Amino acid sequence: MKRMVRDCLRSTTSIDDVDLVDSMILEIKNLHVCAEDKEIIKGIDLKIADGEFHVLMGPNGSGKTTLGKAIMGYPKLKVTQGDILVDGKSILELKTDERAKLGIFLQFQNPVEIDGIGFVNFINASHGAINGPTKDVKKFLSEIKERSQRLHMKDGIQKRSLNQGFSGGEKKKAEILQMGMLRPKFAILDEPDSGLDIDAIKVVAENVNEIAKENGTGLLVITHYSRILNYMKPQFVHIMSSGKIIAEGDSSIIKTLEEKGYEAFVNEG
Numbered sequence: 001m002k003r004m005v006r007d008c009l010r011s012t013t014s015i016d017d018v019d020l021v022d023s024m025i026l027e028i029k030n031l032h033v034c035a036e037d038k039e040i041i042k043g044i045d046l047k048i049a050d051g052e053f054h055v056l057m058g059p060n061g062s063g064k065t066t067l068g069k070a071i072m073g074y075p076k077l078k079v080t081q082g083d084i085l086v087d088g089k090s091i092l093e094l095k096t097d098e099r100a101k102l103g104i105f106l107q108f109q110n111p112v113e114i115d116g117i118g119f120v121n122f123i124n125a126s127h128g129a130i131n132g133p134t135k136d137v138k139k140f141l142s143e144i145k146e147r148s149q150r151l152h153m154k155d156g157i158q159k160r161s162l163n164q165g166f167s168g169g170e171k172k173k174a175e176i177l178q179m180g181m182l183r184p185k186f187a188i189l190d191e192p193d194s195g196l197d198i199d200a201i202k203v204v205a206e207n208v209n210e211i212a213k214e215n216g217t218g219l220l221v222i223t224h225y226s227r228i229l230n231y232m233k234p235q236f237v238h239i240m241s242s243g244k245i246i247a248e249g250d251s252s253i254i255k256t257l258e259e260k261g262y263e264a265f266v267n268e269g
C-alpha cells in the first residue's frame, strides 16, 4: 500500500524524491481555512502517522467538520495559509478523488441520500476509481455481504439507492462499510457515533478497530461523546475551539473535559 501511495504521489506531484520513511504521515501545518471569506480554521497543526489513533473533540461550530473537509479537498473551502502533506509532500493542489487515491477517507457527519445510484454500485465505483476495476465481482460482493453482517446491517439494504431512506444509524454503518471496502491509509470519521443506539456504537467501534488494524489506518475520530471511547483506545486527544487546537494530551484529558466542560480548556487556552 505504501508503495502504491508513493507511486501515486510521484505521478500526481511530479516529484521523484518522496522519502522512503518507515511510516506514512498525514501532516497539517499551520492550516488556515476560509469558507465564503470567513476564516474558520485559524492555524492548526496536527500529525497523524499510519496506525495512530487520534480523537478530535470541541464545541459545536468550532470547525471540526471543516477541518475534515479541508483535508479531503472540499472545493468550497479555501486554504489561505499553511499546508496539508502526505509523506512530506503537499496535497493542496490535488483534487478530492486524487486525495482518495492516496488513501485518505472521510466519513461524513451527515451522509447525503442519492436516489438512483445503487449502494453497491457506488462502492464499486469508488473502489474501482482508487484500486482499478474489480477483477473478481463475486468475491467483491461477498465481502460487502460479510462486512454488512459484521456491522449488523439489515439484509437487502445493499440493494437500495445510496443512503436512500436509510435510518441515521444505517447511514453511519454504510459509511463504515465503505471504509472497510476502500481500505484507507488515513480515515477521518466525523461523528461515527452520532445517532447510533448503544449496541450500534459498540458494533461500529469494533468494526472501525478491525478495519484500522487490518490496514494500518491512521484514524482521526471526531466525536462529542466518550461512550464510543469505551470500545476504542485513542493515543492522542485534541480539543478544538474557534478554529484552533486549545488542548492536547492522552485520553485522560477526556475525564477533565467531562468533569469541567470545554470552558476549562477555553480559559486555559
Ligand SMILES: Nc1ncnc2c1ncn2[C@@H]1O[C@H](COP(=O)(O)OP(=O)(O)OP(=O)(O)O)[C@@H](O)[C@H]1O
Pocket: 035, 036, 038, 040, 058, 059, 060, 061, 062, 063, 064, 065, 066, 067, 076, 109
Ligand atoms: N460553507 C460555509 N459558509 C459559511 N460558514 C460555514 C461554511 N461551512 C462551515 N461554516 C461555519 O463554520 C463554523 C464551523 O463549522 P463546522 O461544521 O466545521 O463545526 P463543527 O465543529 O463540526 O460543529 P458540530 O460539532 O456542530 O458538528 C460554523 O459556524 C459554520 O456555520
Ligand SMILES: [Mg+2]
Pocket: 064, 065, 066, 109, 190
Ligand atoms: Mg461537525
